[in-house]
Amino acid sequence: MSNAHGNRAEEPAIKEQRVTKQRIAVGAALDTIDDFVSTQELHRMMYDAGSRVSLATTYRIVQSMAEDGQVDVLRNAEGEAVYRRCAASTHHHHLLCRNCGKTVEIEAPAVEAWAASVAQDNGFTEVAHTVEIFGLCPECSAAKAAK
Template sequence: MSQGATTDGVRSPAEAAAGSKEQPAGKEQRVTKQRLAVSAALDDLADFVSTQELHRILQERGTSVSLATAYRILQSLADDALVDVLRNADGEAVYRRCAVTGHHHHLLCRSCGKAVEVEAPAVEAWAARIAREHGFTAVEHTVEIYGLCPECTARQGGK
């Protein structure tokens, strides 16, 4: 997911937006005002955000980024593993810059959208074993667990 962070795990918004030196050869991205603005907005958000929500936030900040450009930048950041992307309950792609720099999974609240990053060594071992048993190589996987966070559970009366 968010791969390519520096050894201390900290990247400046400009490094993240530009792809910095960890970028694979030939994948260097041009640093534009729009790319920096999208990157900075993602840095300020705690939870996953859709492209349309991010576009609205940028507009409220007075930043001129078209919706099409926002889509392209987010896809580019996802392709470069600088943001995590997953599908929400409506099937819409949502994005977030994660604090965890290695491979990880998420617990996601179906009600408020809260996301918790989790490592799952048992899942990793299971995926590797299943792939090996079936002769698969170069395997990738995602695991997202959906439920209700403690706050939403309490609001709904502990159901």
């Protein structure tokens, strides 16, 4: 949380320590998951494992981790935000199977160049973008073809 001046460093040490313990618990739970999960699913898994971080705190921490680039965030087929610990340390995009939810992290230099060009052509600065490509993974495509 930020204080009135927007400076996180000036928060009381006691609050920071509590948040750090909760953030560590959320991070540790995310480290055990390979697939994207909703915050509610993550909270349920943490609760089942004995963690007592509240759902509201889990939401806040996951959102903060997404803003800091520590987790990837996508929208599933229902439009719900789902999260996963980033496997790639650089800016990347995703291929997402709309059937089973499998994701593949991809780098797309052509997309980066296009986004920068469009932004520049329109006078935009400090731009960001997200690209998610939905389709069927090879396994789901094969299963569909076999029907």
